[in-house]
Every structure is written in structure tokens, then in C-alpha cells.
Amino acid sequence: MxxxxxxxxxxxxxxxxxxxxxxxxxxxxxxxxxxxxxxxxxxxxxxxxxxxxxxxxxxxxxxxxxxxxxxxxxxxxxxxxxxxxxxxxxxxxxxxxxxxxxxxxxxxxxxxxxxxxxxxxxxxxxxFRMNDDREVRCYAIAADQTLSGADLSANLKREWYAQKDADDGCNLAATRLYGAKKLTDADIWRKARLAMEANRPRAARMAAEIISPEAAAPLDEIVNNPTRYLSKRVTAGGKTGKEAVVLALIRMASNDPDLTASVLENHWSVHLNPEQRSWVWGVIGKQMAQRLTPDAMESFAKARDSELSNDHLGWKVRAALRQGQWKTVLEATNAMSPEVRQESTWVYWRARALLKLAKGDADRAEAAQLLQGIAGVRGFYEQLALEELGQRINTPARPVALSAEEKDGARLNTGLNRGLYAIHAGLRSEGVKEWNYSTNLHQRGGMNDRDLMAAADLACQHEVWDRCISTSDRTKIEIDFEQRFPMPFKDAVVQRATKIGLDPAYVYGLIRQESRFVMDAHSGVGASGLMQVMPPTAKWTAKKIGMTDFKPHQITDRDTNIAIGTGYLKLILDDFAGSMPMATAAYNAGPSRPRSWRGTTGGPVMEAAIWAENVPFAETRDYVKKVLSNTTNYAALITGQPQSLKLRLGNIGPRDASQLVANQDLP
Known part of the structure; x- marks a missing residue:
């Protein structure tokens, strides 16, 4: 436009x-x-x-x-x-x-x-209306501590522990609170552990320096060669020495959890206190769970749930699901912090565990209450909860049509207009920021559902589909499915998908997640267009589907991108015998990884929801769930019939080692 x-x-x-x-x-x-x-x-x-x-x-x-x-x-x-x-x-x-x-x-x-x-x-x-900068919030804690001496340790730990990279603001606040004896050594070392586990050595070092230069001194060697550091020590030697050993074991586990388990068991376990041992076993269990090894549960069993992080507990739940250990699922979800325990993922699996272990009506009633609290059409686990309660996924009734006055409210909004203008002028990042700011109304109350739908309608009218979707997604009570799940380029998508035997709802579900229908979208790794196709994949697929005149510059052409993207999706779907979860994971992470994630002959057959939750990569795990949730909602829109996410998921069993892969050269 x-x-x-x-x-x-x-x-x-x-x-x-x-x-x-x-x-x-x-x-x-x-x-x-x-x-x-x-x-x-x-x-x-x-x-x-x-x-x-x-x-x-x-x-x-x-x-x-x-x-x-x-x-x-x-x-x-x-x-x-x-x-x-x-x-x-x-x-x-x-x-x-x-x-x-x-x-x-x-x-x-x-x-x-x-x-x-x-x-x-x-x-x-x-x-400061947005208040969306963690470092500013940490500076505010430092300023408040300086001016009033207030105890803000709980606020600081929430910000500091969630921080990915080290910054001046949170480090300053932590240093001042530690000096005022509002943070303990244990609080500081917890930050160092979290940073080391997240492969943020600089943040770990800065945390240790708050305690003393001596505490931070071994960090360089620990980061570069934890095995050598541990081999030179006979005992841990004091509290600081023990924590340095913990950091070294954490670093070591990221590369070799099996070796770390042996080293911990055979030497360092007696030198660490129960809390330190639990944390290291939690790290080892997490690393093993991410590698999908059965030994993960043995490691987790040596740790106390109360001394594990939410991240450790999440991976303990995933490992327990793979092995059908429902009692462990229930115990681990109950050990999570109240905020994390309320996330739909863990609510759903806690409810499922209660149903599996139910000893009477009270357990089943508690499970039903948990499921009812999240059930709906908004996402993967919300849809699964709905089906667990015996319902299917339907298109919600359309809200009352927007009035002329409501539409004018969006049409005359300066920020929304400037956001649209910037996007169409070629400043997409700036336009998106301005649009989001305007729809948030500076985080003070925000827009109500009707305001958001009017703003989404404005974006849809101007074919800025990503803002249309993201804005409509935020309504809490009224849901306009046609805004949330638009179908631009319908003739091209449906015609191409039908021609090659793909469900159009699946194609739409994938495009919605990949590009939000931004035709010239480019990812940081080089994927392009509506279906975010990588150049080597485009070249390979074009040849495979008989597109002999394909040129690299055509990758962002709408019809070419759809033809290549759907062609590739069909090839991997066939390669995985029609399994949408596995094909979706392959589209995001490449075909070889889902093949390894499913295991080989002799492994368990499991619900695809359990398989998807155990995908080691957070990005791919989230991607699979969102694409299949999108697909189910698009199918409800397209067919006008109730849909089942569970049927789309099915079960996933181990790969037969003797079975040949149809397209071994799939990129």
C-alpha cells in the first residue's frame, strides 16, 4: 500500500x-x-x-x-x-x-x-510511563536504598534473578543492599549459579565480586576449564570454596552431565551441604532431561524439590511425563513458586496428574477445577484443557460489531496513525513500537477490549496483519476470531495447499507463527517471506517440486514463497508419516533433530503433547505448540465445525531403526 x-x-x-x-x-x-x-x-x-x-x-x-x-x-x-x-x-x-x-x-x-x-x-x-526497563527498575531500588534506606531486597531479587546479562543498575542495587545486610551471601551465590547455568559468566563474576575479590578470583578458570579447576582441589575449603565448586560443577554439567554426576557422587558430594548438592543434582537432571536420557530421573531423585529452581522443576516434570511418573509430576508442580505454578502448562499437567492418581471424587473435582480455570481457545494447553473436560474447540460467537464511534477512536488516534505511517514508510521496528505503546496506553489501565478490537480493525484495514493479530490477541473477554486468525491471500494459500494435499488450516497456522503475514519478513538467520524459507531450503525444494525456473531473488515473491514453503512442509509431513507435531518441529529446527528426539526402537509410545513439551529447544517447543493451536483454530474457522487438537497431535512412538527415511537429504 x-x-x-x-x-x-x-x-x-x-x-x-x-x-x-x-x-x-x-x-x-x-x-x-x-x-x-x-x-x-x-x-x-x-x-x-x-x-x-x-x-x-x-x-x-x-x-x-x-x-x-x-x-x-x-x-x-x-x-x-x-x-x-x-x-x-x-x-x-x-x-x-x-x-x-x-x-x-x-x-x-x-x-x-x-x-x-x-x-x-x-x-x-x-x-516514566512504560516502566519496561529492568535496569531502570534496579536503579530505582538503588536510589530508594540511598535516599530512604528501605528494605527492597525482595524486589531486587525478582529483577536481578530474571536478568539475562549483567548491567550496572542491578549490580549496583545488589551491592548496596548487600552492604546494608539486606542481601545474604546465599542470595548473591544464587545469582551466580543462575548466571553460570545460563552461560552468562560475566554476570556470575560480577555477582561473586559483590562478596569479595577473592570470591570472584577462580571464576575465569572455572569458566575456561572447570574439570581442571576441580582436579586441582582436594577439599572445598570454606563457604566460598564450596560455592566455587558448585559453580564449577554447574559449568561442567553443561558439557558432560554424566561425568559431572560421577564426579559429584564419588568426590564432591561429601564436601557440599544438602542444599548445594540438591542444586547441582538439579542442574545435572536438567541437562540429562534436555538430552532425553532416562538417567535424568535418577539425578532429580537425589535432589530435594524445595531446593530446586523453577527451571529445574520444569525439566523434572518433563522427564517424569516421558516415563509416566505421575506422582513425581504432581510433587514437582506443587513445589514450583506460586507464580510459575499458575502458568497454563503446569496447571494442565498438575490436573492430569491428579486425574491419573485420583483416589476419589475430591481429587477429580480438584482436577476439574484446575482445568476449568484455564480452558478455552486461547492457546495449546487451554485447548487441551477444554478437551479434557469433554468439549471441542469451536469458533467463539462474534462480538457485537464495532460502532462508528469506536472505529473513529482508533482512526483518529495519533499514535496508531503514526505507527502505521512508519511501518509503511519502511520503519517497521519503529512503527511497531509506537503502535504497541499506543495500544498499551502507557501501561495505565490500557485499552479495553472494544478499544483493542477497534485498533486491530484499523490495522487489518491497512493490511498490517501482525499488528492486527497481536492487538486482537490481547482482548480478555470479547474474542474476534476473524481478527485473531485472518486469512490474507486466501485463494493462493487454499489453492496451493489443496493441490498438494495439505490442510489449508495447517498452512495458515504455520504462516501466522512464522511471519504474521508480513510478506517481506526476514529472520536473523536469513529466512525470508511469508513462510520464512531459508535460501538453501528454497533452492532444494524448488528443484524437488519441479520449479526449474526458480531464482533466489524470488524467495519473497508471495506465490513463489507459498509454493516453496508448502512444498517443503508437505515433504517433511510425508517423511514423518503425517505427524503434524514432528513435521512442525522439523520445519523450525530441521528434520534431523525431531528424528533423534523421538528415540529409537524400544522406547515408549507417548502422547504427542508430552513429546512436544519435552522438545529440548525452547524456541521449537513453543513453536510446535503455537502452530498446532493456530491450526486447530483456523480449522474451526474454515470448516465451521468443532475441532480436536488431541486428534491432530496423536501419539509419537520410537523410530524403527530399520525403516529408511524417504528424503534423507531434507535440509
Missing amino acids: QLSTILTSIPLLASLMLSTTASVHAQSKSTGKVASDDVILEMSQAFKKGERKRLTSLLPQVRGHALEPWGAYWELRARLDSASAMEVQDFFSRFAGTYQEDRLRNDWLLLLGQRRDWANFSAELPN
């Missing part, structure tokens, strides 16, 4: 543009773009390259442009470290209420925190 079309169909932006100078709204006959759109795009590139002077010279040319707030943000952000407080406040005033104002406030708060300017930080913090 050209920007000239956008301007005529979005009244607010049209009025914004009409207020600019003649040069701003002059149209380029060759591109259909507003002339200064090119300047905005140039500023975007200059910002990414850190060209401060170029940004400053270009800024006057975008005065009055609909995307001027972005240009002004980039220009000031690039020189924020040298900007005066007055310049920053002037920006806040000029662009009050915009996403750019609050984003710059985020940047400014980080800078004030780095400067330890707590007075100005605390004065500005209440104005």
Missing part, C-alpha cells in the same frame, strides 16, 4: 501532513512517497551508524513531518551524554504524551543512574 493511499485513507495523518510545508507533502512520481520520507529514512540510517553531526544537519528538514518525533528523538538520543538537562526537558514538553518522549525518558533515567544523580533520577522516575 503506497503512502499516498495511506494519507488519503487516514484522516488524522492527512491533516498532519497538510499542515507541513509544500516541500514536505510534495509527492515523488517515481516512488509515491512524501519527499521528506527519504530524509526520515536517512536519519534512521545515520542514527544506526552513530553519525551525530549528520543527524543534527538533517533535523531541520523534517520539521512538521508526521514522523518528526522520530527524527528529533534520534538526533537528541545520539548526543544525550552531552545534552543539557534543559534540552531534555524541552524535548519532553514538545513531544509530551508520545512514545518518543517516554523512550527518551527511559534513556535519560539510565544516564542519570550511571551518573549516580539520584535526586534528578527520583524526580523524573514517576513520569
